Amino acid sequence: MPRLLYLVTSAREMRLADGTPHETGYFAEEAAVPYRRFTAAGVDVVVATPDGQQPHADSYGLQPIFHMPDEDEDFLGSITRTFAPDVDDIRLTLRHLTGLGLGASRRIVLALRDTGMPLEEARALVGRAAKEAWRQDRQLADVLAGQDTPLSPADIEAAATAHLDASQAISDGLAAELAAIPGFQDPVALSDMTEDEMASFDAVFVPGGHGPMVDLADNPDVTRLLQILHRKGATIAALCHGPAALLAAGGRDDGEWLFEGFRLTSFTDEEEDQTVAGKLGMSWYLDTALKNAGAVFDDAPSAWVSHVVVDRNLVTGQNPGSSGATADAVLKTLEVL
Structure with missing residues (x-):
């Protein structure tokens, strides 16, 4: 060994x-x-x-913005890849990834689907909004609120909150996991x-x-x-x-x-x-x-x-x-x- x-x-x-x-x-x-x-x-x-x-675990690294659920992170990656024809041309900053609410994209798409909107149409709508948020440095929820969608601002906020709650749960679990490692205590x-x-x-x-x-x-x-x-x-x-x-x-x-x-x-x-x-x-x-x-x-x-x-x-x-x-x-x- x-x-x-x-x-x-x-x-x-x-x-x-x-x-x-x-x-x-x-x-x-x-x-x-x-x-x-x-x-x-x-x-x-x-x-x-x-x-x-x-x-000591730096509290910055335990912020929920760094602990996106895998399914949300994978979905966001599929959205951001559409921002440019060459993935190497997409300049994503930490603010884009953690500060604009783009991580909630998957949950907003599913909320749109639940209203009866076809899944591909919902994905395309959120993809366009995410690109606009990225280009203009705006919150995804704010961009969507200004568009004609079957979701109310409260619905969009609920999807964003669910994403943050899931991220916080992962962060809390990670902190507990580290605290349980004997070598990290002694x-x-x-x-x-x-x-x-x-x-x-x-x-x-x-x-x-x-x-x-x-x-x-x-x-x-x-x-x-x-x-x-x-x-x-x-x-x-x-x-x-x-x-x-x-x-x-x-x-x-x-x-x-x-x-x-x-x-x-x-x-x-x-x-x-x-x-x-x-x-x-x-x-x-x-x-x-x-x-x-x-x-x-x-x-x-x-x-x-x-x-x-x-x-x-x-x-x-x-x-x-x-x-x-x-x-x-x-x-x-x-x-x-």
Whole structure:
């Protein structure tokens, strides 16, 4: 059975560009989804934080806007693909995906169907309204309210509320799932690990959230860990802001950064500028830092698209939506998938 070190930030606060404190921690989806997949595959997972302190789930990552039911998310994807003839030309921002009410599209279509409107007609109507909302940066419900439909504003609001309630239920379930993981309540301290203990792992996985930029990016114990695991060819994996840990990797015998010339990805500067912290002003940007360190940066054609890069023993994922695919890529390197 492969052994995997699940290295989670224990940071709870970061400093913005103007020096003000801002809540941080790990991003719930990025911690829960891979952990679930690793344990289901029979991997022996050991949770650690740099100092043995209990990790903190950033409340931002537990907002219901980030936990859309799969059927609603899939339907929204089928709608947004119609916005342009080439999917790569669709520029969807975080606000488009989470702030305009587009996630309720499926439920509004079904409500229209229930009034007797043919399903394809209902889908076409909502698709046109969603495109208008996207182009004009307006709420989908407001766009639909100005059109001739058999639904009242209250009907549309009810569909939107049902979507948000379902999303909140998923978020609450995720928080409960994480709280029930013993390692998240009583993690191992990376700082207490001997070199032999570090070498006993077949892989390390670092989930994101802004926290890794605080306590992993220049951590000497992370340096020890990555040097030891890299020497033995173990899988080194990180997701979203998790690749901040790679900045602590130290150098090779030739003086270059340990991952000089490796293809990798992370949360991009474009994506960062759309987050709450990014809008307030980050003190530094991860994607730029990795490029400056010597990475061959490989991001998706569009922001917020699932994207995973595997180069030799290094596995990296771009954003929260890449959580499942990144975990699967790690399992493949461990030959358990």
